[in-house]
Amino acid sequence: MATTSLSGSSQLQFILFLLVLSGSFLTTQTLSTDQAVKKTYIIRIDSQSKPSIFPTHFHWYSSEFVSSPVQILHTYDTVFHGFSATLSSDQAASLSDHPAVLAVIEDQRRELHTTRSPQFLGLRNQRGLWSDSDYGSDVIVGVFDTGIWPERRSFLDLNIGPVPSKWKGVCQTGVKFTAKNCNKKIIGARFFSKGHEAAERAPGPIGGINKTVEFMSPRDADGHGTHTASTAAGRYAFRASMEGYASGVAKGVAPKSRLAVYKVCWKNSGCFDSDILAAFDAAVNDGVDVISISIGGGDGISSPYYLDPIAIGSYGAASRGVLVSSSAGNDGPNGMSVTNLAPWIVTVGAGTIDRNFPAEVILGNGRKLSGVSLYSGTPLVGKMYPIIYPGKSGVLSASLCMENSLNPNLVRGKIVICDRGSSPRVAKGLVVKKAGGVGMVLANGMSNGEGLVGDAHLLPACALGSGEGDAVKAYISSTRNPTATIDFKGTILGIKPAPVVASFSGRGPNGLNPEILKPDLIAPGVNILAAWTDAVGPTGLDSDIRRTEFNILSGTSMAAPHVSGAAALLKSAHPDWSPAAIRSALMTTASVINNLNGSMTDESTGKPSTPYDFGSGHVNLDLAMDPGLVYDITNNDYINFMCGIGYGPKLVQVITRSPVNCPARKPRPENLNYPSFAALFSTASAGVSSKTFIRTVTNVGQPNAVYTLKIESPPSKGVTVAVKPTKLAFTEAVKKRSFVVTITADSKKLVLDDSGAVFGSISWSDGKHIVRSPIVVTQLDPL
Numbered sequence: 125m126a127t128t129s130l131s132g133s134s135q136l137q138f139i140l141f142l143l144v145l146s147g148s149f150l151t152t153q154t155l156s157t158d159q160a161v162k163k164t165y166i167i168r169i170d171s172q173s174k175p176s177i178f179p180t181h182f183h184w185y186s187s188e189f190v191s192s193p194v195q196i197l198h199t200y201d202t203v204f205h206g207f208s209a210t211l212s213s214d215q216a217a218s219l220s221d222h223p224a225v226l227a228v229i230e231d232q233r234r235e236l237h238t239t240r241s242p243q244f245l246g247l248r249n250q251r252g253l254w255s256d257s258d259y260g261s262d263v264i265v266g267v268f269d270t271g272i273w274p275e276r277r278s279f280l281d282l283n284i285g286p287v288p289s290k291w292k293g294v295c296q297t298g299v300k301f302t303a304k305n306c307n308k309k310i311i312g313a314r315f316f317s318k319g320h321e322a323a324e325r326a327p328g329p330i331g332g333i334n335k336t337v338e339f340m341s342p343r344d345a346d347g348h349g350t351h352t353a354s355t356a357a358g359r360y361a362f363r364a365s366m367e368g369y370a371s372g373v374a375k376g377v378a379p380k381s382r383l384a385v386y387k388v389c390w391k392n393s394g395c396f397d398s399d400i401l402a403a404f405d406a407a408v409n410d411g412v413d414v415i416s417i418s419i420g421g422g423d424g425i426s427s428p429y430y431l432d433p434i435a436i437g438s439y440g441a442a443s444r445g446v447l448v449s450s451s452a453g454n455d456g457p458n459g460m461s462v463t464n465l466a467p468w469i470v471t472v473g474a475g476t477i478d479r480n481f482p483a484e485v486i487l488g489n490g491r492k493l494s495g496v497s498l499y500s501g502t503p504l505v506g507k508m509y510p511i512i513y514p515g516k517s518g519v520l521s522a523s524l525c526m527e528n529s530l531n532p533n534l535v536r537g538k539i540v541i542c543d544r545g546s547s548p549r550v551a552k553g554l555v556v557k558k559a560g561g562v563g564m565v566l567a568n569g570m571s572n573g574e575g576l577v578g579d580a581h582l583l584p585a586c587a588l589g590s591g592e593g594d595a596v597k598a599y600i601s602s603t604r605n606p607t608a609t610i611d612f613k614g615t616i617l618g619i620k621p622a623p624v625v626a627s628f629s630g631r632g633p634n635g636l637n638p639e640i641l642k643p644d645l646i647a648p649g650v651n652i653l654a655a656w657t658d659a660v661g662p663t664g665l666d667s668d669i670r671r672t673e674f675n676i677l678s679g680t681s682m683a684a685p686h687v688s689g690a691a692a693l694l695k696s697a698h699p700d701w702s703p704a705a706i707r708s709a710l711m712t713t714a715s716v717i718n719n720l721n722g723s724m725t726d727e728s729t730g731k732p733s734t735p736y737d738f739g740s741g742h743v744n745l746d747l748a749m750d751p752g753l754v755y756d757i758t759n760n761d762y763i764n765f766m767c768g769i770g771y772g773p774k775l776v777q778v779i780t781r782s783p784v785n786c787p788a789r790k791p792r793p794e795n796l797n798y799p800s801f802a803a804l805f806s807t808a809s810a811g812v813s814s815k816t817f818i819r820t821v822t823n824v825g826q827p828n829a830v831y832t833l834k835i836e837s838p839p840s841k842g843v844t845v846a847v848k849p850t851k852l853a854f855t856e857a858v859k860k861r862s863f864v865v866t867i868t869a870d871s872k873k874l875v876l877d878d879s880g881a882v883f884g885s886i887s888w889s890d891g892k893h894i895v896r897s898p899i900v901v902t903q904l905d906p907l
Contacts, residue, residue, distance in 0.1 A: 164197065164208055164231035164322045165216045166398050166433060168778050171205035173224040181205070189219065197318040198402040202409045203440020204433075205781055208398035210322045227778045229431055231319055234395045234419045236270070236348050237451035237681040262288045263692040264311065264382045265357050266412035267685070268403050268419065269349030271315065271342045271387035274305040276350065276673060278358030278655040281308035284380060293384055293410030298341025305343075308382070309359065313342035314406055315387035319398030333390045337659070337666075346391040347657040347664060348418075351677055354655035356416050356685035357381040357692065361655070366580065366662060366676045367500035369481055369615050370653040374674055377689025377745075381696075384412050388419070395419050397433040404437030408444055413695050415441055416688030418451040418681035420463040426636050430771065430778040435466040439779050442468040443759045447695070447703035449688040451680035452643040453630035457573060457728040459736065459879065462630035462642045467796060468762055470691070470707045471642045473630060474649025474683040475623035475742050476727065478719060480616050481578045481651060481676075483586040485565055487511075487599050488607035493592040495565075496651075497612055498578040498662075498676055499585055508607040509562050513541040513600050525552040525564070536560030539608050541596060544568050544587075550663040553581040563610055567593025573728030575627020577678035578651050580662035580670075586610045621718040625737045626650050627728035629680055632736035633802075633881070633902065637769055639793045641800040641900055643739040644707065645714045647690075649683030651676050690745050697749055698824075704757035704797075705822070709748045711799045712755070712895045714741030734883050735898040740800060752893025753821040753831065753852075755799040768793035801886075802900040803867040810871055817865040821888070821895070823854040830854070831888040831895070838882035838901050842873030845899065847886060867901060876902065 167189065171181060178184040182199050185207045190196060194215075197208045208231065211219070220228040262285070272279070286308065293312030295303050306313055317333060317340065324332025337345055344350045358376035365371035386403040389395035400419065407415055417434065421427075429435040438448040452473040455461035464471050483497035488508060514530060515523025522529045525542035540561045542552040549566055556564045564585040568575065574589035588596065600606045626649055634642040656675035661668030687710065694706045701709070716738070718724050724742065726733040759780075766776045767786035776784045794802065795818050803815040823829060831852040837845045845867050852861040865886065876882055881902035888895040 162210050162212050164210050164319055164396070164398055166208045166229040166231060166401060167206045167219060167225060168204065168227040168229070169206040170224050170226055170777070171781070172783070197322055198398055200401060200405045202405040203437050204401055204405060208319060226774055227430060229397070229433065231323065231396050231398045232421070233323070234397065234400065234421060236389055236395070237418045237420055237454050237684075238348055238677065238679040262382070263378065263414065263696045264288065264291065264384055264412045265378065265688055265692050266384040266386055266407040266410070266415045267349065267353045267356065268386045268388050268400065268415065268417040269352050270346040270389045270391065271339070271344035271349045272310060272313065272353050272383070272385045273344045273350045273655065273657040273659070274310055275658075276354065276655040277361040278354035278374065278376065279307075279309050279383065280359055284308045287311045288382065290411045293406070296342060299339040299343065301339065301341035301343045311382045311384060312410060313385040313387070314403070315340070315342050316399035316402050317390070319396035320390055320393065323396060333393060338391050342385050342387045344387070344657045345659045346389070347660055347675060348389070348681065349385070349387065350657050351654040351675060352416060352418055352681060352685040353383055353385065355652060355682060356689040357383050358655055364653065364674050366498065366653060366672055366674050367670070369498050369500065370479065370651075370676060371615065374653055374655070377686055378692035381689065381692040384410060401433040401437050404441060408441050408446055412446060414688050414691045415446055415448045416685045417448065418679075418684045420451060420453050426463055426465050428636065429466050429766070430775045432466070434464060435469070436779050438466055438469045439762070440781065442703045443780070445702065447691045447706055449684050449691060451684040454628045454679050456629045456631045457575070457627050457726065458571075459631050460633055460635045462632055462634065465634050465636045465640070465642050467640050467765060467798060468703070470687055470710070471644045471739075472680060472684045472687045473643040473646040473738060474626040474628070474678070474680045475646040475738070476626060476650040477648045478617065478619045478622040479651065480619045482613040482616055484611045484613070485586050485588060485592075485596060486609050486611060487596065488603065489599065491595070491599070493588055493596060495586040495588040495592065496576045496578045497586045497610070498580040499583070499612055500580065501584070503612055504563060504584050504609045506609055506611070508609050509537065509539050511539040511541065511565070511596070511600060511606050511608040513597050515541070515543060516601070525555045527555055530555060530559040532559045537562060539563040539565060539610070541565045541567055541593070541600070544572055549579050549587070550581055550665060553583050553585045554665060554667060557583045565593070565596060565608070567596070573627050574730060575727040578676060580676070582663060582665070582668060584610050621720045621722065621725060623648070623718060623742045624725050624727045625733045626678070627726070629737070633900075637793060638804055638902070638904065639802050640796065640798060641735060641739060641802050641898060645687070645711055645739045645741060645743055647683040647686035647743045649680055649686075650678045652678065652682040687743060690743060690748065693745065694748060701754070702756055705754040705824070708754040708756065708799045709751040710743055711740035712753070712897060713744050713747035713751050715744045716741040734877075734879055734881070735800070735900055736879050736881065740896070740898055750825060750893070751895060752823070752825040752829070752890060753888060753895045754824055755797050755819060756822050757797050761797055764791040765793050765796040767791055800898050800900070801865055801867070802902070803869070805869045805871070805901070805903050807903045807905050812868060812870045814866055814868045817867075818862060819865065820860055820862040821852065823859050825890070825893060827856045828854065829890045831890045834887045834889065836885045838884040838899065840873070840875050840882045840901070842870040842875065843882060843901050844868045845884060845886065852888060867899065869901060874903070
């Protein structure tokens with residue numbers, strides 16, 4: 125890239141900044157800097173401002189922006205231009221005023237969004253996307269997570285061809301991880317810890333990497349990364365189960381795809397933005413085709429894209445043809461809880477599959493309450509035990525079975541009811557066991573509703589929904605000597621209805637830009653069997669001495685790698701498709717119907733779910749292979765979108781790397797060529813108002829085709845939907861067609877549902893394909 129020299133005044137500014145940073149400008153500056161609390165910052169630099177005197181950007185950063193004792197942690201040059209370093213707030217503020225600095229972003233800690241599912245996606249062995257894509261062979265999936273346990277059968281490289289020639293990555297060695305741990309399946313592995321270690325050295329509550337339980341290498345001490353990697357691209361593993369549960373053949377969605385492991389998260393201490401951004405930089409440069417990232421903010425609050433390193437890194441990846449699949453977060457069923465909102469990311473929520481692990485709590489009065497459990501130890505064999513609820517005392521910590529909250533004299537020999545929340549579900553069981561309890565009933569509160577996930581508890585335990593939990597508490601209150609037992613039913617297949625939107629799955633609307641519907645779609649994310657580390661037991665608790673080759677987990681963390689594997693299959697079958705085209709194929713063919721041929725429901729309420737819950741629907745991969753039409757999006761389209769939401773050229777450049785010019789006429793963000801429609805009307809508008817949307821579809825099916833329109837208008841008398849034209853004709857020469865959707869709302873007649881919106885859809889069909897896009901109509905208060 126060409127460089128330009130700075131003027132004399134700019135060079136003087138550089139010297140002044142260097143003096144300030146080194147502490148030699150003023151004695152008072154030295155004292156305040158030395159005494160200040162230092163944090164890690166990510167510095168976005170305008171790379172074109174590099175003076176020609178410096179041979180590399182690193183030399184420029186080291187010489188002009190930081191000086192001893194400040195050290196650069198990471199330099200970024202692929203998806204992002206800049207560096208990260210530990211600075212005082214004064215140093216960071218000084219840098220933010222520098223003419224070559226576009227943004228200064230404080231490093232933030234992120235959290236992980238913590239078989240049979242490939243068949244539930246519509247995959248079959250002898251036909252369809254698996255066979256047509258050769259099971260994803262030669263497509264490279266980069267997994268950003270806690271590393272990998274490479275010895276698992278899911279990662280064997282038998283009968284896989286040579287490493288793809290495009291691969292430019294490395295197998296980084298470290299503690300208990302050698303070059304031999306990579307193979308033709310795990311073709312590369314790296315670990316990123318500098319941001320984490322810098323945070324560890326800084327004062328504050330953040331814990332560092334515990335090297336007594338962690339491996340300073342790509343090896344997985346947590347289990348989450350091994351699970352997500354094998355979900356996306358694990359090989360066939362016969363006779364797989366988690367201590368007898370979910371027994372059968374375990375396999376990833378893209379069994380022949382190659383894995384590139386990027387360890388950015390560390391056991392019990394999260395993941396840092398500066399390390400995640402470094403992984404994006406490395407992965408794109410290494411040559412991955414798909415990135416799977418089951419990570420997000422832990423507070424449910426989304427930052428603007430120019431302050432969000434996951435959004436920035438994902439844009440850099442997508443702009444180079446790499447699809448990024450990310451989890452939608454686990455803060456559902458609350459509205460506006462979906463995370464990872466950038467429109468260039470595929471945002472994946474979680475649904476159930478048609479397999480469950482039922483258990484029953486049997487009360488002394490004969491009543492049976494249905495729940496779930498993955499307990500595999502010695503059963504209670506029908507013996508009745510006294511059952512108590514510590515929450516009757518009014519002590520919150522006791523109701524939640526927090527550490528040291530239970531009185532052994534009251535608990536010993538009894539089954540204990542623990543309320544869900546504030547601590548890990550399996551940790552509550554350990555607290556009960558330490559206090560002498562013989563079993564646990566884990567009761568949902570109203571916030572979790574009826575949503576249940578199985579856990580491999582250390583004592584006999586059963587999770588109950590909110591209604592059943594209230595029932596057992598009522599039984600205890602109304603009975604002088606209440607008793608109960610727990611009966612474990614094993615693995616049950618053919619569960620109906622399925623899929624159901626998981627209660628924990630992040631929900632819309634989009635809290636940053638409601639013009640873009642998020643999540644995009646849902647995939648299996650409840651009780652998913654996949655490979656596991658040998659460093660910890662299935663609960664992840666230090667006291668769990670069990671070891672298992674596979675584990676069963678739930679979360680949008682499990683859903684995102686399903687879509688990552690799906691994207692790998694589509695990339696293998698259609699190597700010329702862009703990330704936006706792949707996402708469009710997945711979204712427009714997604715199903716909104718369950719296996720009872722009814723509308724999908726919400727696990728937390730049992731009521732019908734909406735596009736705020738499932739986006740376009742549940743992934744259906746056999747249809748996605750041949751979607752008929754796709755909504756493609758270019759880099760320039762994304763730039764216009766960012767200009768449309770009010771980002772100026774400098775803010776857009778923070779994301780895009782290169783300088784941009786926004787159009788003289790401000791673009792409308794809802795005109796981004798997205799496969800969904802969200803019409804936002806102001807509550808201040810009286811009478812009738814309209815919103816128009818322009819979309820362009822590309823024919824990827826038979827060259828000569830005519831598509832006709834079907835409209836499912838939202839069920840409100842105050843809303844009408846019109847589309848022009850109503851037919852789209854394609855030929856060998858005409859592969860793209862545009863249409864306009866007009867949504868009209870009459871504020872006097874508009875009636876919204878409990879979610880604050882009403883929903884419909886439009887579909888284009890040529891008799892073989894159905895290309896469906898959801899419609900959302902809502903009202904917002906004016907700014």
